């Protein structure tokens with residue numbers, strides 16, 4: 423099939439390259455000329471394992487990029503993979519989606535054949551039918567169900583394993599309201615589902631598909647917060663939380679994944695998606711108490727980490743190494759990284775901060791241009807009074823002798839990853 427993807431960020435680029443890999447002809451449309459040029463030169467605009475290889479293989483053949491929306495005219499279906507950030511009060515901000523839908527609608531006015539427009543972005547229930555569809559109708563002069571359809575296909579890939587997650591998913595959720603939209607969505611995903619190891623296909627309504635995405639993320643975020651609550655209790659009683667969590671994970675009703683206690687969840691999705699569904703729930707008169715508690719626990723973890731640091735070192739005037747700036751390992755994405763509230767608080771307390779990350783330094787520098795950055799973990803630790811471990815990069819697990827270069831080593835480990843040494847002050851956060 424011929425597919426167009428509007429937006430070529432983490433999701434749009436990954437799904438475009440993967441759709442090309444399973445045999446579709448794909449065009450990415452993005453307003454960012456640099457992103458388009460990078461893709462057309464056969465390179466990935468983002469750091470994601472396996473993505474460079476796919477783009478190198480398919481660019482110029484089954485995969486191309488353009489800034490020109492006219493490219494959608496020669497395709498059967500368009501996926502909207504645009505950012506859906508938060509407003510200041512946590513509500514979903516749909517302005518980017520609406521602008522793209524308007525450009526797409528104006529282009530679809532020129533198309534004679536049937537077209538399917540699929541929301542790939544994470545959007546609160548009713549958005550596709552009550553916000554996107556009317557914009558498309560107004561701009562195209564066509565009606566949904568006559569000439570074009572809308573659908574919803576939430577994305578569950580994780581950064582750092584995006585290619586693998588997309589090509590071999592646990593589930594594919596296809597939301598539609600008409601038989602033709604359902605058939606078209608099935609045809610898009612059939613080649614992917616056939617080569618995946620065990621992907622369930624969930625065919626459902628559009629607003630159900632929208633809500634499945636929020637329910638999925640909210641459940642996972644709340645699971646981590648519950649685990650952090652339990653691990654905090656463990657720490658107060660001097661109980662080894664890792665033994666407790668490993669044991670409860672053996673209960674198949676709980677499961678062993680997403681039991682990683684520590685400095686909490688960040689990233690481009692959990693914080694904004696939990697905030698958006700909480701705000702949406704309140705809009706319809708429901709107080710989502712569990713989700714509010716999940717956010718409160720998550721906000722408290724960096725504060726606890728600094729309290730533990732203060733038990734050993736006064737941050738004022740101290741040189742503090744922050745190991746890990748990306749919101750998780752395997753990515754250069756620093757959106758809502760836990761390093762952000764930690765460094766803000768360290769700077770407020772008068773600390774001299776040096777940051778290190780294997781791949782995310784340049785992205786982080788845009789947010790914090792004035793702190794020091796080191797080229798290696800060892801260089802960051804050299805002369806530091808304290809170290810905070812924020813991201814669970816594998817290379818931090820291998821650190822050992824490097825701590826000798828610190829003044830009087832104090833290590834607060836927010837991911838319980840560092841190898842303990844009896845001769846230095848080591849505290850796990852939980």
Ligand SMILES: NC(=O)c1ccc[n+]([C@@H]2O[C@H](COP(=O)([O-])OP(=O)(O)OC[C@H]3O[C@@H](n4cnc5c(N)ncnc54)[C@H](O)[C@@H]3O)[C@@H](O)[C@H]2O)c1
Pocket residue numbers: 428429430431432433434451452453454457503504505506518521522525542543544545577578579580581690691
């Ligand atoms: N990042 C993830 O891991 C992930 C996973 C699942 C779902 N999601 C959801 O997918 C959506 C996209 O997220 P992302 O992280 O890929 O966003 P992103 O910010 O990385 O990418 C968005 C892209 O859209 C482009 N763009 C902006 N306005 C445009 C326009 N009018 N026309 C064409 N292109 C335009 C931008 O230049 C950018 O390249 C969000 O709703 C997010 O919640 C993200």
Ligand SMILES: O=c1ccn([C@@H]2O[C@H](COP(=O)(O)OP(=O)(O)O[C@H]3O[C@H](CO)[C@@H](O)[C@H](O)[C@H]3O)[C@@H](O)[C@H]2O)c(=O)[nH]1
Pocket residue numbers: 544577578579580581582639642646679680681682683684685686687688689690691692695749750
């Ligand atoms: O046991 C754990 C697992 C994760 N995290 C943290 O949780 C955050 C999110 O991690 P992860 O879910 O692995 O990364 P994302 O790429 O943000 O993926 C989430 O958000 C995406 C965007 O919606 C969804 O598509 C994915 O299914 C969902 O896992 C990170 O800060 C992790 O450090 C923990 O603290 N403990």
